[in-house]
Structures are given as structure tokens and as C-alpha cells.
Amino acid sequence: MVSGRNGAYNRLVSAWQIGANRDLVKKSAKVVVHSHSHDHDHCVADALAAAERLCATKGLRFTPLRRRVLELVWLSHKPVGAYALLDKLRSEDLGSAPPTVYRALDFLIENGLIHRIERMNAFVGCSHPGEAHRGFFLICADCGNAEELEAAELGEAIAGGAAKRGFTAREMTLEVTGVCADCRKA
Numbered sequence: 398m399v400s401g402r403n404g405a406y407n408r409l410v411s412a413w414q415i416g417a418n419r420d421l422v423k424k425s426a427k428v429v430v431h432s433h434s435h436d437h438d439h440c441v442a443d444a445l446a447a448a449e450r451l452c453a454t455k456g457l458r459f460t461p462l463r464r465r466v467l468e469l470v471w472l473s474h475k476p477v478g479a480y481a482l483l484d485k486l487r488s489e490d491l492g493s494a495p496p497t498v499y500r501a502l503d504f505l506i507e508n509g510l511i512h513r514i515e516r517m518n519a520f521v522g523c524s525h526p527g528e529a530h531r532g533f534f535l536i537c538a539d540c541g542n543a544e545e546l547e548a549a550e551l552g553e554a555i556a557g558g559a560a561k562r563g564f565t566a567r568e569m570t571l572e573v574t575g576v577c578a579d580c581r582k583a
């Protein structure tokens with residue numbers, strides 16, 4: 398029963414991804430096809446399932462708009478800006494006035510389901526929601542993908558260095574630009 402539902406869902410995701418990817422192709426200067434060297438439907442399904450679990454555990458409402466915004470952020474591994482999200486949502490009937498969409502984004506950030514990439518003022522899905530971690534990212538200058546970097550020891554080092562100066566570190570973001578493995582292979 399569960400697998401049947403997921404199957405239907407995956408087809409749904411694929412259907413809107415095709416349309417949305419066409420939009421991305423039009424808007425972005427550089428489009429790197431080989432960056433989809435994995436089953437991205439899987440990433441999306443995992444992210445939505447994790448969000449459902451997390452909201453159920455915390456007693457939070459995973460409203461249709463919150464769900465849709467999360468889906469749109471997960472369209473790819475490229476950070477997506479608020480305007481692009483609003484554009485996509487405009488044609489849909491989910492009560493997606495800008496303040497509502499911003500609140501949905503805040504909700505997703507606060508609950509660790511997405512991250513904001515400061516240097517791009519854009520959002521990207523969190524690949525391990527529900528786990529405490531810092532926002533460390535490797536951002537590819539060629540394909541635009543942002544990959545989470547798991548480096549707890551780095552956070553410890555920064556917090557330790559800050560503490561030596563009597564500074565209590567609270568939030569940390571690290572955005573490293575470069576070229577990803579897929580683009581280096583190309």
C-alpha cells in the first residue's frame with residue numbers, strides 16, 4: 398500500500414520536474430546536464446518523507462503550501478531564490494501571496510528542512526534534516542549545485558577559537574565555492 402502510494406507520487410514529481418526544469422534552462426546561463434548523475438526523484442521523496450516524519454513528531458502542521466515550497470526548493474540541488482519560488486507558485490492555488498510564502502520558507506528554515514545560502518540569497522533543501530549540524534556548503538561555480546559539507550570538527554575548531562576570544566558562537570555558515578566532482582569529470 399505504501400509503495401503504491403509512493404509510486405504514484407514519484408510519477409507526479411517527475412511530471413512537474415520536467416516543466417520546471419525547462420524553466421531553469423531558459424533562465425540560467427549555464428546548464429549542466431551531467432549534474433543529474435543520481436536519482437533525484439529519490440532525493441525529493443526522501444526529503445518529503447523526512448519532513449512529514451519531523452512535523453508529525455514535533456506536532457507541526459505540514460500544510461499543502463509548506464509541502465509545495467519544500468518540493469520546489471528540492472527541484473534540484475541548485476539554491477533557488479524567493480522570486481523564482483513566487484513565480485512558480487503564482488499559477489497555483491495554494492494561497493501563495495508573498496508574505497505567506499516567506500512564512501513557509503521561515504518555517505522550513507526554523508525546522509531544519511532547508512538552508513539559506515547567504516551569498517546567493519537563495520534556499521536549498523537540507524540533506525539530513527532533524528540532525529543538529531552547521532550550514533557548511535560546497536557551491537559549484539559551474540553547475541550551481543550546493544552540496545552540504547559534513548565537517549563537525551570544523552565547527553568545533555571555530556567554536557573553540559571563538560571561545561578563546563571570549564566569544565560565544567551561535568550560528569555558523571560556511572560557503573565554499575569551487576568545482577564539484579561531476580563538473581571536474583566533464
Ligand SMILES: [Zn+2]
Nearest residue numbers: 435436437440
Ligand atoms: Zn538529488
Ligand SMILES: [Zn+2]
Nearest residue numbers: 523524525545
Ligand atoms: Zn542541512
Ligand SMILES: [Zn+2]
Nearest residue numbers: 537540577580
Ligand atoms: Zn558542478
